[in-house]
Amino acid sequence: MYQHPETAFEAEAHSICAVDEHTAFDGVGTVAQQPYFHPVRRRELLAAVNTAAKDLGLRPASVVVIDALLSCLPCKDPKTGIDSPITPLTLLTIYAANTTLCFRAKGITDRQLRRHLETLEDVGLIARKDSANGKRFPIQRCGKVIGAFGIDLSPLLARSEEIMDLAQQRRDHAVELRGMRSCIQSLRMACLRLDVDTEVTNFLDSIRNVLRRATTTVIEARAIISKLKGIIADYRAVSSPAQTSNRTAVNTPVEASCLAQKHNAEPHEASATDGRNDRHKEPPKSYTKKTTHQSLTNLWQTLTHIRSFYPDIPRSDHHALQIVYEFGKMLRIAPDVLRGGIASKGWRAALEAEDEIAARVANIADPTSYFGRLLRTGTRLSQTCKPDMRSYT
Template identity: 25%
Template sequence: MEYTPRTAFGRPASAVQTTQVAAPPRGLALDKWELLDTLTEARAAFGLTHRDLNVLRALIGFHAGREISADGAAPVVFASNRALCERLNGMPCSTMRRHLARLVEAGIVSRRDSPNGKRYARRAGGIVIRAFGFDLTPMLVLAPHIAEAAHRAREAAEALACLRETVSLMRRDLEALATGLRGADRERAELMLDEVRKLLRRRADAEALGAAREAMADLLPCGDPCEETPASTEEMSTSARRIEQHHQRSKKETSDEKRRTHREPVPRSAQRGERSAVEGAVRSDPEPCAGGTVGRQRPGQAEPKLSDLSALCTEARSFYPDGTRSWPDVSRTAEALAPMIGIQRDVLDEARAVMGRRHAEASVLCILQRHASIRNPGGYLRRLVSQARAGEYALSDLLRATRRAVPEPIVS
């Protein structure tokens, strides 16, 4: 029977955590890097800093495997202080130990001290049967609380960003209307504008931004500006010879599109041949495709084959050689590679919701394969999502374009 000590080696009993770590559910396994990213968003709720999380990243880096599991032996890291400091680019040992103590106090990890206080593992037949060091089980137990705290942190950050935008818009309106004020009102408005400018230069909290919003609301005119009728419309800011407004087309017409708008329709087979002639050119708009999610696919559209995707997307295998053996591997690989090529997490989540997980993740691997000819991968995927919403997306077209972009091997 394995015994769990109640005290820590060389430390008084008061220095040991009073709360006992509950056992995680059997069969629970979580990706350690995703859990660390979630904890990074929720760090304020646990009183952790970026340096604490850097030490935790180095600590879980010594844990074998990508997942932390509740099955089998406990996930205990028994790396030495010297190895941890080397992993942390030469951080002083005293600093590293202080951050480890903060992680233990926050309940993220727990100590499993050996009889002599050393960290080591006991093996039998090459398998670790018992280890002494830092136990990562509390991360599994706290995973639901970490996810909830991260969700609240994201909501608070979004609310703060909206409040900051509101204050900035009110400052702009007050600055434009201050010229029409007179006397004490104008002096008050100028003082307020000066304070708000200084406030927006730093990372102000919600309380300071809310106070600035209330103060500017007293100086701005009440009512909906859309209900006001201008007194005179005779004098305008523009004329036929001078256009001050900014005009920009969101979609640039290529020479092929211009020619297609001034000639008779051609058969679909001819259009495909014409499109293949310009396939290798650098373009910002994706090919027209159809189908992406259930209910938006054309009749006969099938799920992508894993073997075809693995054979086609060789660039993904250069980063993760074993990353395309199964669909869960493809999902993790696409999620890890998307930020590297400029695809934000919200864009990938939107693509999964609209196109389906497998279609979206396969599209990311195809975009990586053609990264040299795509100037804006994030915008490219957004365009594919828009086409999927309109029922104009097909992964088969994207796979064919990717296959044409792969150079053929040289046969001697």
């Protein structure tokens, strides 16, 4: 018997008897419909979302819901139990029930979960793949999940690079603002030693409230630094040379405060060994050893420039090590070079090297290389070669 090969639709069969594969599950979330993105680990993605939550328009509770949704992705290796990166081949449609999501979201209520899901959909981080009855469930073929109805995380993963960059900007902003706060404190203390009028005194008092606010921005900090420098410049302009010479102690922290704005000055490269005498090289000491308070006090008296930013003596070795890293960031020393220097010479030698760089910051084009050479050679510039930094204030 001859049989003509035709599809059921071509034979005019009823649509309920022959459903096309592409339209069988309309609106289902599948891997083929997902956008391309670079693989990312969900812990790193969640950390970036948490850091950039304000820029994304999210509250902390909404970040917790994102954590619950990400925890439902099939990323864990069943053999080793280690999380694998999320890739474009990972099914991003979450079909877990609200009860499961509420439990993983630190026990929030069903009503709170629905509200946060609406917020995430409004800001464009999730999309809904609803079934006809609104239920969430997977679509399986030969025992393997090939799609699902539920909550699609494709918009979040499509923006993963943008969110990671935004979070890094937030972190850089926080580091820069921390350095500028120290600069403002130094300039403010210098201004308090001057004989200024009542208006300036009130402005100096208001700075404390600005520094305490968590919403202070870099733009506000720069404006304050500019005004404080203007106050000092105006006072110097009307002061006599004799009075200026008596204010040497006042000028020291002001000169050190130029470190935060050193990129505005034209640098001149200087060698770490050119034209300088060798000094006695102390044996390297490990920063993990306990240090007496007296030894820290003696060390702090020699670090004139670092002491302008950190007038209080460190409480412990850990506190001193934290200062090494913070001041290194302000000097633009590469973190890996800074860590290597601390590991090889100890945090004391690193502090002395940073103080030496701070003394000649306007003449050093590459602080990272200068720091490395300074620790390797154990030499420092002579006191007669120090630059005049008053032109940079």
